[in-house]
């Protein structure tokens with residue numbers, strides 16, 4: 001290799017997968033690497049359109065508050081652009097109806113702001129901004145088939161058709177079905193240990209017309225629970241539509257026959273969604289998606305990894321999507337990658353790979369514990385039910401019961417579920433006292449917290465959008 005070639009390799013990072021995680025990773029890498037190439041096997045649309053490589057993109061997606069904040073930090077102005085394109089900003093405690101373990105979380109105005117939009121719109125907005133960054137190239141229709149490495153260092157990727165692309169750093173963002181562990185095995189590295197939890201869920205999704213202001217909410221989230229294993233996620237999206245996803249276990253999945261789909265919603269906790277979809281005009285036929293297992297790849301436990309290998313997004317950890325954590329966890333991981341790069345890039349031999357995986361495990365921990373802890377309440381779900389999980393689940397059951405009356409407890413839950421505070425917030429003395437004191441609904445009304453008028457608030461959001 002000539003010195004020019006070797007310096008150009010040192011300046012080059014490759015991101016495999018040009019979806020949400022890959023685009024955010026490329027944004028971060030562009031601060032350190034003069035050349036960043038994103039490779040995706042799909043032909044990526046320039047407009048917000050569904051595509052083959054992201055079949056889950058047709059189902060309800062919402063962006064949690066922390067994800068929204070990081071998107072804005074990394075790509076300033078993206079929120080305003082998305083809202084201009086029809087995305088719906090939402091106060092997640094006031095504009096969204098939450099049923100947790102059968103309890104309706106009491107609504108009030110809050111600082112927990114999320115963004116509701118279809119996944120193709122979110123991806124297209126990120127992609128147009130990342131594609132415009134100096135030094136970033138997006139190559140589409142390119143299938144990566146493996147990695148290359150020499151003397152313990154990543155040296156590039158192999159592409160279908162025998163081409164290789166040299167690079168000093170490679171980020172695997174190939175999503176749920178990724179082959180990162182197999183690619184590492186081809187280079188002689190042991191596959192990472194995996195945590196796997198099978199929740200056995202099926203999603204069915206249908207879109208409806210949304211008449212702004214006709215409902216006093218912008219979304220309905222119904223958590224499935226052992227006593228009632230039917231759940232739902234319904235969120236407003238751009239284009240004046242509702243995206244409605246019904247969730248069931250695989251032995252009794254939500255139907256995809258029109259009519260039967262709407263009837264199934266009668267099984268949900270709460271009547272709001274059932275009533276709404278029986279009144280609204282459907283605009284698509286229902287479609288189905290089988291949720292694969294939640295898989296967490298424990299790269300931080302690998303004894304050996306090639307320096308310059310990173311995994312981020314669903315390829316590192318994919319969850320039962322019930323809590324809408326995927327895009328936000330990818331954003332938080334990208335932010336951690338930026339922190340690691342600032343402390344020393346791979347070209348400086350600074351142990352970047354080990355530092356990244358060690359720290360990102362803490363990022364993933366929170367989301368993983370929330371989702372898997374909930375999944376393990378179902379007796380048919382296999383997994384380690386530690387004493388900690390059992391105690392925490394009993395405490396959360398009580399918390400949800402109290403949050404039906406006490407808005408401060410509901411705010412604590414949503415703040416943690418949106419990653420605005422760590423899980424310790426739920427057991428802080430103030431919250432714990434309210435939870436333990438509030439053993440029945442009558443004694444738990446929040447002192448001083450005013451119940452907002454949700455109809456007015458949702459209508460105001462719609463008015464802002466029309467303006």
Ligand SMILES: Cc1cc2nc3c(=O)[nH]c(=O)nc-3n(C[C@H](O)[C@H](O)[C@H](O)COP(=O)(O)OP(=O)(O)OC[C@H]3O[C@@H](n4cnc5c(N)ncnc54)[C@H](O)[C@@H]3O)c2cc1C
Nearest residue numbers: 017019020021041053056061062144175313314324326327
């Ligand atoms: C039904 C469902 C609902 C969800 N709802 C939410 C929600 O409400 N909120 C939320 O935050 N998250 C949600 N998620 C999770 C969210 O969709 C993902 O976490 C997020 O899209 C990040 O994915 P990713 O970029 O890691 O991977 P993906 O989006 O899966 O993208 C992987 C990319 O890699 C490309 N690729 C794969 N293999 C190769 C290869 N060999 N060579 C080249 N390219 C390759 C693919 O074409 C694709 O573009 C949901 C997920 C599902 C399944």
